Amino acid sequence: MSKVWEENFSYNAKNVRPSPVREMLAVIKQPGMISFAGGMPAPEIFPVDEFYEGxxxxxxxxxxxxxxxxxxxxxxxxxxxxxxxxxxxxxxxxxxxxxxxxxxxxxxxxxxxxxxxxxxxxxxxxxxxxxxxxxxxxxxxxxxxxxxxxxxxxxxxxxxxxxxxxxxxxxxxxxxxxxxxxxxxxxxxxxxxxxxxxxxxxxxxxxxxxxxxxxxxxxxxxxxxxxxxxxxxxxxxxxxxxxxxxxxxxxxxxxxxxxxxxxxxxxxxxxxxxxxxxxxxxxxxxxxxxxxLDKHIPVIIDNYRVKRDAMQESFKRHLEPLGVSWVKPEGGFFYWLNFPQINTKDLFKKAIEKKVAFVIGEPFCTKPGSGIHNARLCYTFPSPEVTEEGVKRLAEAVQELAQIATV
Missing domain, CATH: 3.40.640.10 (Type I PLP-dependent aspartate aminotransferase-like (Major domain))
Known part of the structure; x- marks a missing residue:
């Protein structure tokens, strides 16, 4: 870092907190990566033609x-x-x-x-x-x-x-x-x-x-x-x-x-x-x-309900047998998973090796050390088929970490 900048940064600049999601974009964009990380809407249902009318x-x-x-x-x-x-x-x-x-x-x-x-x-x-x-x-x-x-x-x-x-x-x-x-x-x-x-x-x-x-x-x-x-x-x-x-x-x-x-x-x-x-x-x-707008919101709801339910079923197949738990949302974009006995920082590294990404829980919490067993996954962007493959890979990462812990 140039000394002239280092000496003149404000207090806020020296202590600024970056976005963990934005910071990991380079990792998420690797070829073949399945991302449950960013809270991204589904581009296939963007109302392009209707918006263009205006x-x-x-x-x-x-x-x-x-x-x-x-x-x-x-x-x-x-x-x-x-x-x-x-x-x-x-x-x-x-x-x-x-x-x-x-x-x-x-x-x-x-x-x-x-x-x-x-x-x-x-x-x-x-x-x-x-x-x-x-x-x-x-x-x-x-x-x-x-x-x-x-x-x-x-x-x-x-x-x-x-x-x-x-x-x-x-x-x-x-x-x-x-x-x-x-x-x-x-x-x-x-x-x-x-x-x-x-x-x-x-x-x-x-x-x-x-x-x-x-x-x-x-x-x-x-x-x-x-x-x-x-x-x-x-x-x-x-x-x-x-x-x-x-x-x-x-x-x-x-x-x-x-x-x-x-x-x-x-x-x-x-x-x-x-x-x-x-x-x-x-x-x-x-x-x-x-x-x-009033016509489009039901389209969004129908699309995302299917994707939420698909992720729920994938969790039941692959993660529930491993002791992972969650709250089923009535709407919105996200699942919040609890991985008992697993630090999701370690899980993230293992998951990235398997080309699947999520956001670790700790940055969402107010107390240091909280959220270390949690992860946020977004279901709105990937298709149900991609979700199934991504959750399957995540389960493999969980199993491998569990095996390492017992060695």
Whole structure:
């Protein structure tokens, strides 16, 4: 490393936490590799033709769309989202209660700018979305992890965690949760726990960040009310994304909350990227206005349900006899596997030798040493046939490690 850079890096640059998934892309792209690692949608069901129908808007309104847009977002898209999300949100959001972001990942970053001071504490599920942990960490946050079970975050543990933290002088700034088909755990928070979480938020005056990129991709059961809709105090902010219901390449997300927090996030977005691509917003808005989004979501659900079930059956055939366990998700993208007695760092190395990749569990956890027996596998990208072969290879890796351990 050049000395001139080493001497001038900021504190944040010296301590930045990279994405484990992004860092392993070179490994994943090896020829013949079967990857269950990245949370990638299935490209064969991207609505290419339907999306292309909206291109005419560039001809009709190109002089405006090719110009700088407003930081708050493209009004026609916001108007559509306000109406379309209203059943889930419990109301039609006002336009100043909504911000269009460059993917929902940016919503995490902007919220962090508005809320986190170095040394603050964030309450999260444990495990939780690793890119959220990286974002909060890079803004200087520390973590209080709450264990999860098949019904999501164990909310009843929160009062003791919060009171203990406050007695120790820790400043708890917000609670971060993925309530539907949690990444990576796959569980969905029950309605009873959602209501309890709102009560705790009110009692301790701690806001909630409800991250819901997978909520519309439900295979089984009924949709549950959002935490946002259960709150009447304006203390919940809700983030959604087109990445999982249209395409990640659109890079369009949105966030809904009280106008006070939305305004602060908007000001930070002004300095981050001025505005999300107006062209991308307009194309997404036209796609939605033509009714394609509502027609496409069932296509996604049908495709992913088949793939989830195929992975489940492969697990039963090849991994369950080896003592591996998991929670069957009702929707979303991921399985979270538990490999008793096996460190998944070792398993990853053995699996790569067999040309199959996954993400180890440790980066999803708030405590060092946690998640060492876990792994996250994505089922949405590979075909059922590829999944079967990949799980078979993974089982072979497990067996070989077990044999080494007994020698």
């Amino acid at each position: 291109v005419h808007i560039l001809k009709e309104d190109g002089k405006n769309l090719l110009q700088y847009g407003t930081t708050e977002g493209y009004p026609p898209l916001k108007e559509f989202l306000a109406e379309w999300t209203s059943p889930r949100m419990g109301k039609v959001a006002a336009l100043d209660e909504m911000l269009i972001t460059t993917g929902s990942q940016q919503a995490l970053d902007l919220f962090s700018w508005a809320i986190i001071d170095r040394g603050d504490f964030v309450i999260t599920e444990d495990p939780t979305y690793l890119a959220a942990l990286s974002t909060f960490y890079n803004h200087g946050a520390e973590f209080l992890g709450v264990p999860c079970d098949g019904e999501g975050m164990q909310v009843d543990l929160l009062p003791e965690i919060i009171e203990k933290a406050r007695k120790e002088g820790k400043k708890v700034k917000f609670i971060y949760t993925i309530v539907n088909f949690q990444n990576p755990g796959g569980s969905t928070m029950t309605l009873e726990r959602r209501k309890k979480l709102v009560e705790i938020s009110h009692k301790y005056s701690i806001p909630i960040f409800e991250d819901d990129p997978y909520g519309y991709v439900r295979f089984d059961g009924e949709h549950l009310p959002s935490i946002f809709s259960l709150d009447d105090a304006g203390g919940v902010i809700y983030a959604g994304s087109f990445s999982k219901i249209l395409s990640p390449g659109s890079r369009i997300g949105w966030v809904t909350g009280s106008k006070e927090i939305i305004r602060k996030m908007t000001v930070f977005k002004q300095t981050a990227d001025l505005c999300t691509s107006t062209i991308a917003q307009a194309l997404v808005a036209e796609y939605c206005r033509n009714g394609h």
